[in-house]
Amino acid sequence: MALIEARGLGKSYGSKRAVDDLSFTVKPGSVTGFLGPNGSGKSTTMRLMLSLDAGQGTTTFDGRTFGELRHPMRHVGALLEAKPFHPTRRARDHLRMLAAANDVSTQRVDEVIRLVGLESVARGRPRKFSLGMGQRLGIAAALLGDPHTLLLDEPSNGLDPQGITWLRQLLKHLAGEGRSVFVSSHLLQEMAVLADELVVIGRGKLLANGAVADFVTSSGLGTVEVVSPDMATLGPELESRGATLVAGPGDATTVSGLDAAAIGDAAHESGARLHQLTTRQASLEEAFLAATGLDEEFRGGDQS
Amino acid sequence: MMDALRYEWVRLRTIRSTYWIIGIALGFQLAMSFLIGALAGDDAGGTDSFAILVTIGASTGFAPLFIAYVIGLMGVFSMGHEYRHGMIRATLTAVPQRWAVLAAKVLLIVAVSAACALACVLIALLSATIFSIELPGWGEVLAISSGTTIFAVLFSLSGLAYATITRNQTAAVALLLLVPTILEGIIKSVILAIHAASDDPTGKGGGVWLIKYLPYDSGGQMYTRRSLEDLLEIFGVVPFGPVGGGLVMGTFVALLLAVGSYLFLRRDA
Numbered sequence: 001m002a003l004i005e006a007r008g009l010g011k012s013y014g015s016k017r018a019v020d021d022l023s024f025t026v027k028p029g030s031v032t033g034f035l036g037p038n039g040s041g042k043s044t045t046m047r048l049m050l051s052l053d054a055g056q057g058t059t060t061f062d063g064r065t066f067g068e069l070r071h072p073m074r075h076v077g078a079l080l081e082a083k084p085f086h087p088t089r090r091a092r093d094h095l096r097m098l099a100a101a102n103d104v105s106t107q108r109v110d111e112v113i114r115l116v117g118l119e120s121v122a123r124g125r126p127r128k129f130s131l132g133m134g135q136r137l138g139i140a141a142a143l144l145g146d147p148h149t150l151l152l153d154e155p156s157n158g159l160d161p162q163g164i165t166w167l168r169q170l171l172k173h174l175a176g177e178g179r180s181v182f183v184s185s186h187l188l189q190e191m192a193v194l195a196d197e198l199v200v201i202g203r204g205k206l207l208a209n210g211a212v213a214d215f216v217t218s219s220g221l222g223t224v225e226v227v228s229p230d231m232a233t234l235g236p237e238l239e240s241r242g243a244t245l246v247a248g249p250g251d252a253t254t255v256s257g258l259d260a261a262a263i264g265d266a267a268h269e270s271g272a273r274l275h276q277l278t279t280r281q282a283s284l285e286e287a288f289l290a291a292t293g294l295d296e297e298f299r300g301g302d303q304s
Numbered sequence: 305m306m307d308a309l310r311y312e313w314v315r316l317r318t319i320r321s322t323y324w325i326i327g328i329a330l331g332f333q334l335a336m337s338f339l340i341g342a343l344a345g346d347d348a349g350g351t352d353s354f355a356i357l358v359t360i361g362a363s364t365g366f367a368p369l370f371i372a373y374v375i376g377l378m379g380v381f382s383m384g385h386e387y388r389h390g391m392i393r394a395t396l397t398a399v400p401q402r403w404a405v406l407a408a409k410v411l412l413i414v415a416v417s418a419a420c421a422l423a424c425v426l427i428a429l430l431s432a433t434i435f436s437i438e439l440p441g442w443g444e445v446l447a448i449s450s451g452t453t454i455f456a457v458l459f460s461l462s463g464l465a466y467a468t469i470t471r472n473q474t475a476a477v478a479l480l481l482l483v484p485t486i487l488e489g490i491i492k493s494v495i496l497a498i499h500a501a502s503d504d505p506t507g508k509g510g511g512v513w514l515i516k517y518l519p520y521d522s523g524g525q526m527y528t529r530r531s532l533e534d535l536l537e538i539f540g541v542v543p544f545g546p547v548g549g550g551l552v553m554g555t556f557v558a559l560l561l562a563v564g565s566y567l568f569l570r571r572d573a
């Protein structure tokens with residue numbers, strides 16, 4: 001349905017390069033996670049994609065830029081970082097206003113209000129809304145035009161656990177219908193269960209764009225737990241093949257740098273018996289930290 | 305463009321300030337024109353009484369045109385709210401064509417400000433009828449009414465332009481209140497003081513010609529009748545007439561809007 005292609009996005013604030021020659025693709029039918037440390041340029045990238053910020057590069061949605069779309073909210077739904085509501089305009093009126101510009105019916109307005117669970121406060125003023133309620137109103141606005149593409153900047157911000165689960169199911173469902181869902185988040189565990197694809201950036205530059213599994217595997221952080229009564233023979237053999245060995249857990253040895261197949265081969269060739277061979281995938285979090293470790297701008301001070 | 309107009313129309317109708325601004329303008333006009341009507345009594349008539357009734361005293365040059373300041377806030381809020389509450393990003397994701405967003409704001413501010421000012425004129429006519437104050441000829445009634453309305457509209461548009469340029473509602477309100485009153489007042493006094501101290505204080509030389517290009521002051525000629533300004537003529541100040549004054553103010557507002565659009569079309573939302 002909607003392929004998002006970002007080409008050469010760039011933006012400077014003064015002498016600071018917030019986004020630098022960033023190109024990536026978001027495929028329909030999948031949730032694409034947008035990851036990067038604080039200040040790495042995620043929100044700026046999203047604003048550039050919607051032509052809200054003046055910068056370099058272009059983003060096309062099925063070949064057309066955001067500005068070229070007629071009734072854009074029916075193509076691309078966006079939730080941005082700052083909550084853009086007038087504090088005294090009733091929630092329903094806010095949505096009616098957006099709907100008026102995009103030829104969306106009032107019936108649909110009430111539908112999205114119900115969908116995000118704001119019926120009871122639809123006639124309330126956002127000034128009195130909690131963080132999560134404001135976020136729900138923003139999500140309602142993004143969904144208003146039933147768009148085939150969603151750009152969401154930290155949508156789970158302020159949502160309670162039920163809300164986060166609801167949002168995850170909703171986004172997965174929408175992607176399952178063939179839509180493109182591009183969502184930034186800090187919550188890596190959340191991303192690990194939500195995203196199929198990733199765009200990872202650091203200091204405004206692209207670090208990775210591809211399937212989550214590939215990103216995790218390519219980090220080289222996966223390990224294999226080996227249990228063998230002939231560790232005295234096998235150990236040096238593995239090390240000679242470039243592996244790193246750490247004792248534990250229990251009577252197992254944790255091997256990194258070789259995958260299970262290579263370890264099995266080595267055991268066979270050196271005549272060592274294998275009692276157990278367990279592959280442990282790296283977590284998305286580990287892979288992310290490894291990828292962005294050198295790029296993180298605002299690293300916390302050392303505890304020691 | 306129709307989409308932008310629809311957006312802007314719902315925007316205006318769903319914000320409380322629109323209602324209190326119109327309420328204050330009409331309420332003030334009603335209270336004051338009836339008060340003046342009641343005090344003026346049957347013997348009043350002619351050009352001046354009606355002008356005073358419509359402008360609540362501003363036509364004498366002694367007072368500012370109060371309703372313009374109130375209606376002008378609508379112009380400021382039109383863009384000011386966008387920046388004050390980050391609404392501009394929601395607006396531009398709903399209507400990405402920035403020129404359309406700005407054009408819709410200008411059109412609706414013109415329409416709503418004009419309607420509100422005309423309603424104020426009607427209130428003055430009502431008061432004149434009730435208190436049987438004699439009206440001047442229809443030509444003059446029309447001139448005062450349109451002058452007052454056009455001034456209020458241009459005033460409101462200047463507020464919209466200030467907010468677009470500064471991207472700051474508070475600063476724009478301050479500019480709208482201070483530029484016509486204090487800033488122009490200071491410039492005028494300084495020019496006159498220099499001129500009065502010169503060799504030829506009653507001549508038309510020096511910088512006095514500048515005074516008639518003060519935009520709000522000049523625009524005021526559209527509704528000013530028996531003016532305090534007449535006293536300045538001994539200093540060689542020859543103001544524009546209503547048409548010339550209106551053109552000066554119109555040009556000023558057009559320039560402000562041009563600067564505003566130039567910036568709005570280019571910078572970050």
Ligand SMILES: Nc1ncnc2c1ncn2[C@@H]1O[C@H](COP(=O)(O)OP(=O)(O)OP(=O)(O)O)[C@@H](O)[C@H]1O
Pocket residue numbers: 013018036037038039040041042043044045
């Ligand atoms: N309006 C602005 N003026 C100046 N600098 C800005 C502005 N907006 C962003 N920046 C800078 O650009 C960089 C990228 O910011 P951005 O908000 O895009 O990061 P982010 O990845 O969204 O961060 P976070 O995870 O904290 O939301 C930061 O260094 C920030 O300081």
Ligand SMILES: [Mg+2]
Pocket residue numbers: 042043044081153
């Ligand atoms: Mg951000």
